[in-house]
Amino acid sequence: MSRIAYVNGRYVPHRDAMVHVEDRGYQFADGVYEVCEVHEGRLVDETRHLDRLDRSLRELRIASPMGRAQLTTVMRETVARNRVRNGLVYVQVTRGVARRDHPFPDPAPRPALVVTAKWTDRSGLDKLAARGIGVITVPENRWARPDIKSIGLLPNVLVKQQAREAGAREAWYVDRDGMVTEGGSSNAWIVTTDGRIVTRRADNAILKGVTRAGVIDLLGRRNLQLEERAFTVAEAKAASEAFITSASNLVVPVVTIDGEKVGDGTPGPVALSLRAGLHEVTEMSRPVIHGG
Ligand SMILES: Cc1ncc(COP(=O)(O)O)c(C=O)c1O
Known part of the structure; x- marks a missing residue:
């Protein structure tokens, strides 16, 4: 089964999942991430992961890409589309795409959101x-x-x-x-x-x-x-x-x-x-x- 990734509003085949060359994550590592375990088809400690994501975003003054309920839906949908029963869901938010310049872009671009999910070898x-x-x-x-x-x-x-x-x-x-x-x-x-x-x-x-x-x-x-x-x-x-x-x-x-x-x-x-x-x-x- 082919993998699916969520990239800025769309679910796309993993091999076609791309971000812009001027995404500030790519240019400056100007972004944050979370890795949440999936156990027997359930997300583990999602609340703590999303609390920490919010905190990381706040500390870097990056806006949330979407509300928590919506983000939870995207994470679950990504897990479901990849049929991950035991594995990991990865969430990355960057400050977004802007002409390369170190200070925060003004006006602020839309934060970029990528979500992927993968199986892990639990017995390994x-x-x-x-x-x-x-x-x-x-x-x-x-x-x-x-x-x-x-x-x-x-x-x-x-x-x-x-x-x-x-x-x-x-x-x-x-x-x-x-x-x-x-x-x-x-x-x-x-x-x-x-x-x-x-x-x-x-x-x-x-x-x-x-x-x-x-x-x-x-x-x-x-x-x-x-x-x-x-x-x-x-x-x-x-x-x-x-x-x-x-x-x-x-x-x-x-x-x-x-x-x-x-x-x-x-x-x-x-x-x-x-x-x-x-x-x-x-x-x-x-x-x-x-x-x-
Ligand atoms: C530097 C560092 N410390 C600690 C952890 C453990 O954090 P968590 O239990 O939330 O995965 C991680 C996880 O990736 C990490 O990268």
Whole structure:
């Protein structure tokens, strides 16, 4: 079945899905995005994703391309047209198309909206989680506002490639104080040897992950102890477990950091049980497709 994309008001075959060369997203990375999980034909934590999208747009003074109900309809329609049962829906909004000049165009163009959806290999992801992943650590070199989900991802692209070339799956940024901020496309967590679950406070230095919020809800429900604070690479290496969270991979155990084993070098029980329980607490939309 061929894929369909939503581009500025039209559903088009994916291969024909194009934006203008002077789209400010293309020229300046002047835009924001969201990636929302689709689980068994339902959108997961749509409200949190759309709240974060609104916030990112507000921070960059980009107008919303449409109202929330309408955007929800477009996301659902894109998922349905691609018959995605388990996968991801991607939403990107840029400041729009205008003659190339750095300041905001005046008058403001219509924000450009692209929505795509794709299947993911759920069993492949589960196998990956069962094995655990390696992470490398890299100096934090992004701009000062990673809390905005900007499409400007070049530093992330470079460290993800660096991780791949090192035989790892993720790179953890480390700030000037030696503290882990987050991964190239995920939030970073550890479990201390006395069972405390630690992740950095969601300030301007990290993206406030929707999956991170779901895990925090799950910890609350299970009466597990959360510490929102920064941790060092040394503390992570000495932890009993480490893991990452993101909408595209959910909870994935980290078994090595810079090639050194975390705990006994196998996926930890806390990470695995959080992965198994995550969908108990996440908001699920009504089904988008039936039977698909
Ligand atoms: C830099 C970064 N941090 C954290 C996350 C995790 O956020 P979420 O759980 O909302 O996917 C992502 C997701 O893409 C990311 O790119």
